[in-house]
Amino acid sequence: MLDFFASPEMWASLITLTVMEIVLGIDNLLFISILSGRLPVSQQPAARRAGLAMAIITRILLLSSIAWIAGMTKPLFSALGHDISLRDLVLLGGGLFLLYKGTHEIHKSMDLHETPEGEARAVSARGFAAVVVQIGIFDIIFSFDSVITAVGMANQLAVMVAAVVLAMMVMMAGVNVISDFIDSHPTVKMLALSFLLLIGVSLTADGLGFHIPRGYVYFSMAFSAVVETLNLMVIRRRQPA
Numbered sequence: 001m002l003d004f005f006a007s008p009e010m011w012a013s014l015i016t017l018t019v020m021e022i023v024l025g026i027d028n029l030l031f032i033s034i035l036s037g038r039l040p041v042s043q044q045p046a047a048r049r050a051g052l053a054m055a056i057i058t059r060i061l062l063l064s065s066i067a068w069i070a071g072m073t074k075p076l077f078s079a080l081g082h083d084i085s086l087r088d089l090v091l092l093g094g095g096l097f098l099l100y101k102g103t104h105e106i107h108k109s110m111d112l113h114e115t116p117e118g119e120a121r122a123v124s125a126r127g128f129a130a131v132v133v134q135i136g137i138f139d140i141i142f143s144f145d146s147v148i149t150a151v152g153m154a155n156q157l158a159v160m161v162a163a164v165v166l167a168m169m170v171m172m173a174g175v176n177v178i179s180d181f182i183d184s185h186p187t188v189k190m191l192a193l194s195f196l197l198l199i200g201v202s203l204t205a206d207g208l209g210f211h212i213p214r215g216y217v218y219f220s221m222a223f224s225a226v227v228e229t230l231n232l233m234v235i236r237r238r239q240p241a
Helices: 006-022 027-035 041-063 066-071 086-112 116-126 128-153 159-182 186-207 216-238
Strands: 077-079 084-085
Touching: 006 027, 006 077, 027 041, 027 086, 027 128, 027 159, 027 186, 041 128, 041 159, 084 086, 086 128, 086 186, 159 186, 186 216
Parallel strands: none
Antiparallel strands: 077 084
8 A cells, every 4th residue: 555655657547537526616616606606605605515525426426436437438329420428418418418508607697687687686586506406517527638638548446536626626716816817807708618618519529429539629729818917917907097
């Protein structure tokens, strides 16, 4: 056991995998931030913590069910010359829902007749649990990439679980800051919603058998984020002291 923890390869794998899990968790973090933003301010931190806690549980359960995940790729039926598996159906459903949710939230953001207080009351009426359940469902969808990456980069289940837990702890520490920043900057919130649409397109394409390398998606997100950061810096400098 001591030799296991003293292994440089193990530590290199743990650090690398933790960083990758944080990067792959960005889309999950954006979704949690957007959904929790529909709740009253007093309930938002609890919803974010609950969402990330479910993400930890989901990833650990999936890591412990590698054989089941492998079985999800077996074709169930064929359509339009493409074999459809359970994984394809999950990705397709998740992608379509993200497209719907992103479009719906953009429409809400542009609706001048809807006030933030009115939005909060509407969501509060539907219940805190409804938002948490939505987050939990999409934790499963967003977990596929991170679980597949973990399996490909590490051979030890303990290393994979430790990397997932460490990554989620980092995200828990920063989720409130990120969410508050998105809510207080309308252009950043619109950019985050656009990211959700982009991820929705990627998941839908994967479900239909057209794989879009995630590197392209994350590069687009990073480039847009840099441009938006420069835009915010210019706006801040132009404001009177």
